[in-house]
Amino acid sequence: MPSxxxxxxxxxxxxxxxxxxxxxxxxxxxxxxxxxSGKTRVLTxxxxxxxxxxxxxxxEILAITFTNKAAQEMRERVELLLGRSTRAMWVMTFxxxxxxxxxxxxxxxxxxxxxxxxxxxxxxxxxxxxxDDINADSKRFTPAAVLNQISxxxxxxxxxxDLGQMVGGYFEQTVAECYRLYESELIRMNAMDFDDLLMRxxxxxxxxxxxxxRYAAAFRHVLVDEYQDTNHAQYRLLQLIAAEHRNLLxxxxxDQSVYSFRGADIQNILGxxxxxxxxxxxxxxxxxxxxxxxxxxxxxxxxxxxxxxxKTLWTDLGEGDPIRIRELEDExxxxxxVVGEIDRLVDEGVSLSEIVCxxxxxAMSRVxxxxxxxREIPYQVVGGTKFYERAVVKDAIAYLTTLTNPQDAISFARxxxxxxxxIGQTSLAKVRTHADTVGxxxxxxxxxxxxxxxxxxxxVRALERFMTTMAGLREKVRDGVPVGDLLEAxxxxxxxxxxxEAERTFEAQGNLEILEQLVEVGREFDARAAGAExxxxxxxxxxxxxxxxxDTRQDDEGLVTLMTLHNAxxxxxxIVFMVGLEEGVFPHSRALDEGGLEEERRLCYVGITRxxxxxxxxxxRRRNVFGAATPGLPSRFLAEIPPDLVDEDSRPSSAGxxxxxxxxxxxxxxxxxxxxxxxxxxYRMGDDVVHPAFGDGVVTGTESGGIVVVRFAKDGSERKxxxxxxxxxxx
DNA sequence: CGTAAATGTTTTTTT
DNA sequence: AACATTTACG
Numbered sequence: 001m002p003s004x005x006x007x008x009x010x011x012x013x014x015x016x017x018x019x020x021x022x023x024x025x026x027x028x029x030x031x032x033x034x035x036x037s038g039k040t041r042v043l044t045x046x047x048x049x050x051x052x053x054x055x056x057x058x059x060e061i062l063a064i065t066f067t068n069k070a071a072q073e074m075r076e077r078v079e080l081l082l083g084r085s086t087r088a089m090w091v092m093t094f095x096x097x098x099x100x101x102x103x104x105x106x107x108x109x110x111x112x113x114x115x116x117x118x119x120x121x122x123x124x125x126x127x128x129x130x131x132d133d134i135n136a137d138s139k140r141f142t143p144a145a146v147l148n149q150i151s152x153x154x155x156x157x158x159x160x161x162d163l164g165q166m167v168g169g170y171f172e173q174t175v176a177e178c179y180r181l182y183e184s185e186l187i188r189m190n191a192m193d194f195d196d197l198l199m200r201x202x203x204x205x206x207x208x209x210x211x212x213x214r215y216a217a218a219f220r221h222v223l224v225d226e227y228q229d230t231n232h233a234q235y236r237l238l239q240l241i242a243a244e245h246r247n248l249l250x251x252x253x254x255d256q257s258v259y260s261f262r263g264a265d266i267q268n269i270l271g272x273x274x275x276x277x278x279x280x281x282x283x284x285x286x287x288x289x290x291x292x293x294x295x296x297x298x299x300x301x302x303x304x305x306x307x308x309x310x311k312t313l314w315t316d317l318g319e320g321d322p323i324r325i326r327e328l329e330d331e332x333x334x335x336x337x338v339v340g341e342i343d344r345l346v347d348e349g350v351s352l353s354e355i356v357c358x359x360x361x362x363a364m365s366r367v368x369x370x371x372x373x374x375r376e377i378p379y380q381v382v383g384g385t386k387f388y389e390r391a392v393v394k395d396a397i398a399y400l401t402t403l404t405n406p407q408d409a410i411s412f413a414r415x416x417x418x419x420x421x422x423i424g425q426t427s428l429a430k431v432r433t434h435a436d437t438v439g440x441x442x443x444x445x446x447x448x449x450x451x452x453x454x455x456x457x458x459x460v461r462a463l464e465r466f467m468t469t470m471a472g473l474r475e476k477v478r479d480g481v482p483v484g485d486l487l488e489a490x491x492x493x494x495x496x497x498x499x500x501e502a503e504r505t506f507e508a509q510g511n512l513e514i515l516e517q518l519v520e521v522g523r524e525f526d527a528r529a530a531g532a533e534x535x536x537x538x539x540x541x542x543x544x545x546x547x548x549x550x551d552t553r554q555d556d557e558g559l560v561t562l563m564t565l566h567n568a569x570x571x572x573x574x575i576v577f578m579v580g581l582e583e584g585v586f587p588h589s590r591a592l593d594e595g596g597l598e599e600e601r602r603l604c605y606v607g608i609t610r611x612x613x614x615x616x617x618x619x620x621r622r623r624n625v626f627g628a629a630t631p632g633l634p635s636r637f638l639a640e641i642p643p644d645l646v647d648e649d650s651r652p653s654s655a656g657x658x659x660x661x662x663x664x665x666x667x668x669x670x671x672x673x674x675x676x677x678x679x680x681x682x683y684r685m686g687d688d689v690v691h692p693a694f695g696d697g698v699v700t701g702t703e704s705g706g707i708v709v710v711r712f713a714k715d716g717s718e719r720k721x722x723x724x725x726x727x728x729x730x731x
Numbered sequence: 732c733g734t735a736a737a738t739g740t741t742t743t744t745t746t
Numbered sequence: 747a748a749c750a751t752t753t754a755c756g
Contacts, residue, residue: 066746068746093746096746120745142740144740194745194746198746259746261743261745361742361743361744362742362743362744363747364742366747383745420732420733422732422733424732424733425732427732565744566744588743588744590742591743596743599744603744626747628747
């Protein structure tokens with residue numbers, strides 16, 4: 001029997017709970033998977049098992065992952081297990097699945113199949129325009145903040161009307177008004193933002209029962225990874241699709257929920273048993289990744305959180321090395337320390353690809369990058385300025401978008417005068433107004449520039465030339481020219497490449513190389529999509545719009561990896577550095593303001609549990625924030641790690657107080673922490689002081705850890721300074 | 732209309 | 747400090 005050994009193979013090496021999850025017969029299943037407990041294995045083996053035992057055909061499986069990269073990896077692993085293609089399987093992110101459903105169903109909502117997907121920058125630009133249109137006070141209503149509010153509403157499946165009807169003050173009503181206009185603008189331009197992809201899919205499924213029935217029947221088995229990070233729209237989507245077969249398998253860990261700012265609702269995983277009373281729950285608590293010391297530290301930190309389902313990780317990998325905590329002078333010393341350690345590790349035979357450095361915010365990567373570059377250590381940054389967010393790439397994409405979606409005024413505006421063609425803001429505004437008044441698309445208005453009132457003859461001629469070029473390119477789109485060739489044609493016929501070449505700068509050269517990469521991406525897409533139907537350009541644009549920075553990570557390269565803690569989820573590295581463990585940085589001050597301490601702690605838990613063998617955490621006494629030196633105290637998370645797990649000796653920074661890992665939490669209460677610095681001055685409320693940068697001030701308070709609060713006369717600002725280190729003097 | 736200077740904004744995290 | 751947007755001027 002050929003099937004028996006294969007099934008054995010599928011279950012081989014799995015522990016009992018993993019095996020139970022993989023062979024779960026039918027019905028809802030909740031897998032609470034601690035960090036490093038092999039949840040990806042469970043998911044891949046489960047899918048393979050379903051197909052292999054003919055409980056589902058490939059096309060009946062919908063598997064949701066958090067990133068495109070994870071989807072791709074999952075697909076590859078399932079293919080390896082099954083030994084056959086998984087093309088019919090839906091293995092993708094929520095957003096990609098929704099985009100795909102909407103490509104088929106969006107016409108029911110008044111969109112065309114060629115709808116544009118706006119990224120956050122596009123969306124913000126549009127919100128800004130809407131705010132201007134409704135004359136909102138630009139001081140109180142920043143586009144980013146309002147877009148956040150709109151995004152929150154959409155993630156809760158609330159329409160602009162819903163929001164307007166809810167009682168609320170002036171602020172809420174203005175947001176609702178902006179939302180209403182923003183929404184009608186999106187529809188007019190045949191565009192959706194990221195949140196729309198989810199909400200519109202839910203709309204389609206709710207409004208058209210026959211559509212819902214079709215997808216609900218099609219997906220016999222639905223599997224969801226990182227369930228703790230789903231928001232309400234995603235939750236509702238799963239209910240609509242999975243309520244029938246009830247074969248919903250969700251895998252998650254409430255301790256790793258770190259996306260509440262994106263609307264993720266931890267209640268989704270905490271309440272799964274209430275939603276599906278017949279659900280089975282399986283816990284995976286054996287960790288196959290980290291040493292016991294690392295797990296003990298992680299367990300100790302996360303145990304401070306409330307409202308957990310509760311689980312304790314264990315391993316049989318042995319104790320391992322203690323966690324190293326290091327105090328550095330500033331972020332440069334921190335960078336030098338980390339890079340020095342990397343050097344040492346490399347000498348010991350460690351591969352660069354085994355090393356990762358995590359930080360709280362993207363901006364913190366720069367110092368590390370500089371230091372690595374100086375020491376000539378190759379590295380990769382995951383996140384930061386993403387390929388598809390580079391201005392040149394967005395320009396090129398805007399051209400393609402304009403060609404396929406002529407209603408998209410944002411993309412049109414982006415490319416119409418790049419390179420410079422003499423069609424500036426004033427002319428563009430006239431065209432736009434004309435289009436709005438007559439009720440035609442911006443493309444149609446521009447196609448007949450003579451009819452636009454008040455447009456100068458030079459602008460008319462420029463527009464005519466531009467539109468002739470674009471019309472020619474549109475012919476190519478109609479003829480089904482491959483994406484790679486089309487991109488090439490666009491870049492040359494519009495004069496884009498020539499303009500860059502004429503610049504003759506180092507930067508322009510780099511941009512040209514980036515564009516070559518983009519053309520290459522197009523060609524690769526063509527190669528893979530060969531034989532598909534005619535509208536490959538739309539598919540390409542859809543795919544490009546949903547690429548995330550986490551997807552750009554490379555493995556098996558001789559590169560050190562740098563990334564934010566948020567990007568770290570789901571990954572593991574033998575050697576982990578966590579930098580910037582300072583109050584205000586991590587936990588981030590803004591998160592603290594919003595009551596997000598527990599989420600910050602979960603983020604810390606995620607970081608710690610990425611480490612397999614060695615974990616080093618650093619903090620700096622001084623850090624430049626917004627270009628100004630800011631004193632820092634060790635993060636409270638450091639004090640939450642039991643002292644006996646920490647290596648306390650060999651402080652790299654000779655200067656400064658000899659704070660021990662075990663003592664900094666207690667020493668914070670004494671006014672002059674650390675003691676050993678000479679000349680520590682006691683400040684009292686009301687003392688007149690002077691600061692070289694901020695000028696004269698008066699002490700308005702003192703806080704634990706040797707912090708004085710000073711109000712400065714010059715700008716009336718109140719600042720917290722560390723009495724010991726700040727260049728502050730009594731008068 | 733385009734350039735350069737001034738001004739404002741940003742840094743929390745992302746599909 | 748870095749970058750985007752707005753303003754002033756040629």
